Amino acid sequence: MNIEANKVAGALLSTLLVVMGLQMVSGIVFTPHKPAVPGYDLPSAEPAAGGAAPAAAVEDPPIVERLAKADVAKGEKATAACKACHTFDKGGANKVGPHLYGVYERNEGTVEGFAYSAALKGRTDKKWDADGLDHFLKNPKAYVPGTAMSFAGIGNAQTRADVVAYLNTLADSPKPLPKP
Ligand code: HEC
Structure with missing residues (x-):
């Protein structure tokens, strides 16, 4: 060598x-360190199952209180987000969504010629009152599971009341809004 x-x-x-x-x-x-119970070994920063996120735990003030100080002009502005899918004027066409003229106190899912989801077709005995609109606009898919309205919702509770107050003006004779 x-x-x-x-x-x-x-x-x-x-x-x-x-x-x-x-x-x-x-x-x-x-x-490898085998956890005593498989799948339960990670320390978790997430809230316990079923626990709501802290922000969601704060209750919105009742819709009647928010309506009492609603601002129709602000509501109209906020509906810019809806105009991709809805018209608001009298005799307006259906687009991705049904026209919304007169939607306040209108029976749900009843605009002629609009192909509603089965979810809304099953609710035609209900009317769009302030409370229903408030919930629907907060989170459409949570309020009407299966709805075809792909809209995340309006998070701000007062803005929703502003929008409801504005929607009520879109009628030949607007209905009285509920009072506190
Ligand atoms: C991406 C499109 C889209 C946007 C944006 C949208 N919508 Fe809709 N909306 C729909 C569709 C589609 C339906 C029909 C839902 C169904 O059949 O389940 C609907 C239904 C509705 C209904 C029920 C009408 C009825 O005749 O029963 C209301 C009220 C409504 N939308 C309000 C609004 C408002 C107010 C906004 C804005 C804040 C908005 N939508 C934004 C698509 C949209």
Whole structure:
């Protein structure tokens, strides 16, 4: 054996030692730790199952109180978000959604010629009153599961009341809004 062969053999041997050493160390560090109950070992920062997020726990003031200080002009502004899908004028066409002229106190799902979802077709015995509109506009899919209205909702409770007050003006004779 010449000196070069010895060097190579030495290098191989030390590499082997390093690899074995690493295996031992990683074995110590990474030995899997089996949780007592599978799936329940992670410390969780999330609220307990079923617990509402803190923000949602704050109750909105009743719709009648919000309507009492509603601002129709602000409500009209907020409906810019609806105009991609709805018309608001008398005799307006149906678009992605039905026309909304006279929607206040109109029976749900009853605009002629509009293809409602089965969810709304099943609610034609109900009217769109202030409370229903408030809930629907807060979270359409939560209030009418299965609705075809793809709209996330208006988070601000006063803005929803403003919109309800504005929707009520879209009628030949607006209805009296409920009072506190
Ligand atoms: C992406 C389109 C889209 C947007 C944006 C949208 N809507 Fe709708 N809306 C729909 C559709 C589609 C329906 C019919 C739902 C169904 O059949 O389930 C509907 C239904 C409704 C209804 C029930 C009408 C009826 O005749 O029963 C109301 C009230 C309503 N929308 C109000 C609003 C308001 C107010 C806004 C804005 C804040 C809005 N929508 C934004 C698509 C939309």
